[in-house]
Amino acid sequence: MAHLWLTVLLMLLATTTLEARVVEPTLLEMATTRTSRVMQTTSVFEKGSYEITTVTVQRSHPSAPPHPLLVASPQTVGVYPIILFVHGTFLQNSDYSDLFQHVASHGYVIVAPQLWSSIFFYPSQSQEIEMAASVTKWLSTNLQNVLPMDVHGDLSKLVVSGHSRGGKTAFALALGITDTKLKVDIAALIGVDPVAGL
Template sequence: MALLEAKPGLSSNGTTTTSVFETGKYEVKSISVDSGDSSITHPPPKSLLIITPTKEGTYPVLLFLHGFALYNSFYSQLLTHIASHGYISIAPQLYNPKFPTASGYDEINSAADVTNWFPQGLQSLLPENVEADLTKLALAGHSRGGKAAFALKPGSYAQTSLTFSVLIGIDPVAGTSKAFQVPPVILTNREECFNLGIPVMVVGTGLGDNKANPIFCSCAPKGVNHEEFFKECKPTRGHMVATDYGHMDMLNDDPMGINGWFSGIACKKGSGSREIMRKCVGGIVVASIKAYVGKDTTDLKAIVDDPTIAPTTLDSVVLDEA
């Protein structure tokens, strides 16, 4: 394997790039779809937020799984950034955040149901002359949704008819501690035990393990957070940590309602703006999809070669290639 660790300098082709961290060239449209919409021939099994380019063309697809007790709409600004680079971003509402009683198995099954619905139902919801390329499919998730993404890929808990080309965990969390993981338990504390069969990028936060106040526990505790997920992945795998930001800092600026308010007080926050964190996370997601779905590694390796091109400090930047 080849282990590429962060070092100051240029990318492998002698240039640096910041384009993935800025808004892309595509105008996008946001589409909200209700799972109970009887006007749709093949309604989705879960309500969806779709953010898609509007320019005529064929685009890869990103399935994005939200975090615990969060609305998919809380990620609209992040998903808009990703879609503006030429990706159809789809975030299902896996359960009602007001009553977050769904089990980990329910989450995984719901994500699989949405994936299996794509071939029959997705195309009819997209703008005219926009086509989804379901042979180019990426999977991502935040927090507990990140854990669900890791559990979905192997097919151990639910089967999908489509194949993902890359998995991106955004500050994934498996539970409140090693002893209290949300079932199914997937972390084993053994290095390189995940047999996912596709490249993985793990994006962590430097403040995720810090408590926001004495009342709440940390939102991304050591032992069940991004560090452990990365350690247990086999190459090809990547790891990048936004040092100065917290577990919820990639969400929208002002998530609405009681769940949005709670997301703002439950986790330690960074001192910088959420816009900067969204650009950072969005850029890493875009670079990872370009590398492993589009087979263009220029941007990803540029970040690894020179992490200072990111809009905020990146630590633990590693690309471990098989």
């Protein structure tokens, strides 16, 4: 099941982040008309061409985020679209580590806040939306401090995404249903089975 929504996520990202590149769901070989060379694109099911790094950013970090973060990014110098991913009910951001590493290997910076700290306490939907909004606001001034040197996130290509209740939170952010004024515009929205949760 994880591979199915990973495929959908990557296909949507490829078409919505304003990149001028095409990612097909299968290997595509195209013969060029000028030469006999064969060019190949990377399948979304295979690891991308970027080596990645993953860091956990706690509230004790010098550029303290409002909530603990898991950040996966390419190590290669460049500017990459950012995906803010909100986890589902009773899940940890680290539960999605393999997904984040895979997507980052295709040229994205993934920022995944941990909004819940206990299964005995969970925020209301409106509290969760404000928590995610505070992380979104934090991105514009602090994300660069937790990325590798010369790796930059492109805030003009910010994607908000989430799974289950996190998907509903992502929709609320994209629709502006928050008291927190966002400092960035949202370029794309991806919901993975967005539902109300608890």
